[in-house]
Amino acid sequence: KQWYQRRVAITAGDFTSVQNLDAWKEVSDTARSVGKSKASFVLQKTQVYQRAVFFAVLNPQPNGACFAGVETSVKFDANNYTAIKVKVRNMKGNMKSFKVNLVNEKSATNGRTYEQFYDLLEGEQDTVVTLPLEKFTADFRGKFDPTAPPLTAAPVIQLGLQVTGGVYSQIKQSGVTAVEIDSIELV
Numbered sequence: 001k002q003w004y005q006r007r008v009a010i011t012a013g014d015f016t017s018v019q020n021l022d023a024w025k026e027v028s029d030t031a032r033s034v035g036k037s038k039a040s041f042v043l044q045k046t047q048v049y050q051r052a053v054f055f056a057v058l059n060p061q062p063n064g065a066c067f068a069g070v071e072t073s074v075k076f077d078a079n080n081y082t083a084i085k086v087k088v089r090n091m092k093g094n095m096k097s098f099k100v101n102l103v104n105e106k107s108a109t110n111g112r113t114y115e116q117f118y119d120l121l122e123g124e125q126d127t128v129v130t131l132p133l134e135k136f137t138a139d140f141r142g143k144f145d146p147t148a149p150p151l152t153a154a155p156v157i158q159l160g161l162q163v164t165g166g167v168y169s170q171i172k173q174s175g176v177t178a179v180e181i182d183s184i185e186l187v
Contacts, residue, residue, distance in 0.1 A: 015050065015181055016051060020043065026039050026068075026069070037056070037057055039054065039055065039057075039162075041161070051181060052182075053178055053181070054070065054161050057175070058175060061165075063167055064166050067142075069101070070160060072160075081133060081187060082132060085128055085186075086128070087126075087182040087183045087185075088124065089180040090180045091178070092178050093176050095163050095177040096173075097117055097166075097173060098163055099116060100136075101159070101160035103158035104156050107154075108158070111141070112138055113140075113160075114139070115139045116132075142164070159184070
């Protein structure tokens, strides 16, 4: 888990060559007593290629509340980079809205995350999603937090991948999805 200064793969971010995904852990709504959703992040290894696959099942509450995701520890200064790039090989399922969550040292103590949504279409192949760091917005339990300091106020210490049901959003999602990911990198 080496860190390089300019262009880096985030923790085990080059999934085409890592040995395992042990550094990633599930963070889904089952942490709450009413939660019923599930996420998994596994390596897909064949004789020809290797990549990570993010699987999620969203089973919302009556108000649409649900989330499923995975996260890992990272350490980088967002002032030194402009974006996160996610190289997606393929997406299947009935969800289209995904997000990347970041936590910095300041937000880790108050439950705030910085997030950015992106859309994928089913069957979309070999897509590179570029998420500018300046467009990550502060969030507290699914709601925008206008009082938050910028993401760049402290080193980023956590990165997560997530799907949500959309309790506070116009977009409502439920069901299953699978996203094949080759890499996640800072640029």
